[in-house]
Amino acid sequence: MTMTLQQRKKHENFSEWFEQVTLHTMVYDYRFPVKGCGVWPGYGFKLRKLVLDIMRNLLDESGHEECLFPTLIPKSLLEKESEHVRSFEGEVFWITKGGFTELGEKLALRPTSETVIMPMMKLWIKDYKDLPIKLYQVVSVFRYETKATHPMIRVREVTTFKEGHSAHATYEDAEKHVWNMVELYKKFFDELCIPYLISRRPDWDKFAGAVYSIAFDTLMPDGRALQVGTVHHLGQNFSKAFDVKYLRADGSHEYVWTTSYGISERVIAALIAIHGDDHGLVLPPKVAPIQVVIVPIPYKGKELEVYEEAQRAYNELKLAGFRATMDDRRDVTPGSKFYEWELKGVPIRIEVGPRDVERGVITLVRRDNLAREEVPRNELVASIRRLAENITIALKENAWNYMKSRILRAHSLEDASSFIRTKKGIVEMTWCGHSECGLALEENLEAKILGAAMETIKVEGKCINCSKEAMKILRVAKTY
Numbered sequence: 218m219t220m221t222l223q224q225r226k227k228h229e230n231f232s233e234w235f236e237q238v239t240l241h242t243m244v245y246d247y248r249f250p251v252k253g254c255g256v257w258p259g260y261g262f263k264l265r266k267l268v269l270d271i272m273r274n275l276l277d278e279s280g281h282e283e284c285l286f287p288t289l290i291p292k293s294l295l296e297k298e299s300e301h302v303r304s305f306e307g308e309v310f311w312i313t314k315g316g317f318t319e320l321g322e323k324l325a326l327r328p329t330s331e332t333v334i335m336p337m338m339k340l341w342i343k344d345y346k347d348l349p350i351k352l353y354q355v356v357s358v359f360r361y362e363t364k365a366t367h368p369m370i371r372v373r374e375v376t377t378f379k380e381g382h383s384a385h386a387t388y389e390d391a392e393k394h395v396w397n398m399v400e401l402y403k404k405f406f407d408e409l410c411i412p413y414l415i416s417r418r419p420d421w422d423k424f425a426g427a428v429y430s431i432a433f434d435t436l437m438p439d440g441r442a443l444q445v446g447t448v449h450h451l452g453q454n455f456s457k458a459f460d461v462k463y464l465r466a467d468g469s470h471e472y473v474w475t476t477s478y479g480i481s482e483r484v485i486a487a488l489i490a491i492h493g494d495d496h497g498l499v500l501p502p503k504v505a506p507i508q509v510v511i512v513p514i515p516y517k518g519k520e521l522e523v524y525e526e527a528q529r530a531y532n533e534l535k536l537a538g539f540r541a542t543m544d545d546r547r548d549v550t551p552g553s554k555f556y557e558w559e560l561k562g563v564p565i566r567i568e569v570g571p572r573d574v575e576r577g578v579i580t581l582v583r584r585d586n587l588a589r590e591e592v593p594r595n596e597l598v599a600s601i602r603r604l605a606e607n608i609t610i611a612l613k614e615n616a617w618n619y620m621k622s623r624i625l626r627a628h629s630l631e632d633a634s635s636f637i638r639t640k641k642g643i644v645e646m647t648w649c650g651h652s653e654c655g656l657a658l659e660e661n662l663e664a665k666i667l668g669a670a671m672e673t674i675k676v677e678g679k680c681i682n683c684s685k686e687a688m689k690i691l692r693v694a695k696t697y
C-alpha cells in the first residue's frame with residue numbers, strides 16, 4: 218500500500234485527519250461495508266495489543282482473573298434487570314433465526330455482559346469465603362448506536378471492550394473496589410500519557426442499573442469531550458434481579474454487591490488524537506509497535522561501513538529489549554523513509570552516516586518534536602532509554618497542558634455558552650447539585666453534562682443557574 222497522505226491538519230479537520238492517518242498507517246481501516254464496523258490491520262493490531270497488555274497487567278496484578286463468557290444472551294436473561302433492559306432496548310442486535318429455524322427464544326448479541334455474568338456468579342458463589350470475585354474479559358460487544366457513528370469512537374461492533382466485573386459481601390467493599398478501579402484506570406491513562414477528568418455522572422445519565430457511575434473523560438482536538446472509561450457501583454440491583462446470594466458467617470443470607478467497569482478502542486482513538494500531529498501518528502514509546510527505526514545513510518564508497526555500523530546498532534538495541542527495525546531498503550531514499558516512519562509515529566529514529574561512523578557518534582531524532590542530537594556511539598542503549606523516558610514525560614506534560622488550556626471556569630452562563638458554541642472545550646461551573654438545575658443547564662447550553670468533579674477542587678460561590686449555595690463543580694461540554 219502506498220504511504221502517500223494528503224496534508225491533513227489535525228486542528229482544522231479532525232475527523233478527516235483521524236480517518237486518513239489511521240488508514241495510511243494501517244492502524245485502522247474503516248471502509249468495511251457495515252456501518253460502525255472497523256478493521257484492525259497488523260500495525261493497528263500490534264498497537265491495540267500493547268495498550269491492552271498494560272490493562273491486563275494492571276488487572277492481573279490487582280487480583281483479577283481473565284475469563285471468557287458467551288456472546289449470546291437469551292431474551293429472558295437480558296430482561297431480568299428492568300432499568301438495564303429499558304436503556305439498552307433500542308440498541309440491541311437480535312438473532313431470531315438459526316439457519317432455517319425460527320428460534321423459540323430470541324438471542325441478543327451482548328451489548329455488555331452483566332446479564333451473562335450474573336447467572337454464572339449465582340452458580341459460583343456459595344458463601345462469604347467465595348467473595349470477592351474479580352474478573353474481566355476483552356471481547357466484542359454490539360450496540361446498534363443511533364447517534365452518529367465514528368471510527369473507533371462510536372462503533373456498533375466494539376471490538377476492544379474490556380469489561381471488569383466484581384461481586385462483594387458489603388456495599389462498602391464494593392465501594393472500595395470502585396475507588397481502587399478508579400485508581401487503576403488513572404495508572405492506565407497515565408501510562409498512555411492521556412489526560413483525563415474524573416466526574417460522577419449525573420443521576421439521569423448513569424449506567425443503566427447502576428447506583429452511581431464514575432466516568433473518565435478526555436478532550437479531543439475538535440473541542441469535544443470523549444468518555445474513555447467508566448466505573449459503576451451496581452449495588453444489589455443485578456444480584457436481586459438474578460437472585461445471587463451468599464451465606465454469611467452468622468448463617469443468614471444476603472445478596473451480593475456488584476460493580477462493573479469498562480474501556481474500549483476509544484482509548485486508542487484518544488491516544489492517536491491527542492498525541493498525533495500534522496505529520497501523522499506520535500506514539501508513546503511504551504505502546505509503539507516499533508520504538509526505534511534505524512536508517513542507514515550510505516555514501517558512495519562508504520556503503521559497507523555504514524551498513525555494518527547500522528546492523529551493530531540494531532543488534533545492540535534488540536539485545537537490550539527494544540522493538541527496533543532496520544530500514545535498509547536500497548530502493549527507497551532516506552527522505553522517503555523519514556516521512557514514512559514519522560507518519561507511523563515511531564518515537565525514535567537513528568541515522569547512521571559515514572561521518573557519524575568516523576567520529577564514533579550516532580544521530581538520534583525524536584518524533585514528538587523532531588529534535589536531533591548526537592550521542593557517543595558507545596552510549597547508544599543508555600541514550601535511547603533516556604530519550605524514550607524524556608519523550609514520555611514531554612507527551613504527558615504537553616497533553617495535560619493542552620487539555621487544561623481548554624477548560625474554562627465560567628462565571629456566567631453567557632461565557633459558558635459562547636465557549637461551548639465555539640467548540641473551545643470543557644466548561645466548569647459552580648452548581649447547587651440539583652437535577653433540575655443540571656437539566657436546565659444541558660438544555661440552555663445545548664451540551665452534555667459530564668458530571669460533578671471528583672478531584673479535590675474547592676467549591677465557592679453560587680449555582681450558576683439558580684444562585685443558591687454551590688455544592689459541586691459541574692462539567693459541561695459537547696461530546697461524542
Ligand code: 5CA
Nearest residue numbers: 329370371372380444445446447477478479481
Ligand atoms: N457494563 C458496563 C461496564 S463494562 C458498561 O457497559 N459501561 S459503558 O456502557 O459505560 O461502556 C464502557 C465504555 O465503553 C464507555 O465508557 C466507553 O468508553 C466505551 N464505549 C461504549 N460504547 C461504545 C461504542 N459504541 N463505541 C466505542 N466505545 C464505546
Ligand code: ZN
Nearest residue numbers: 649654680683
Ligand atoms: Zn442550582
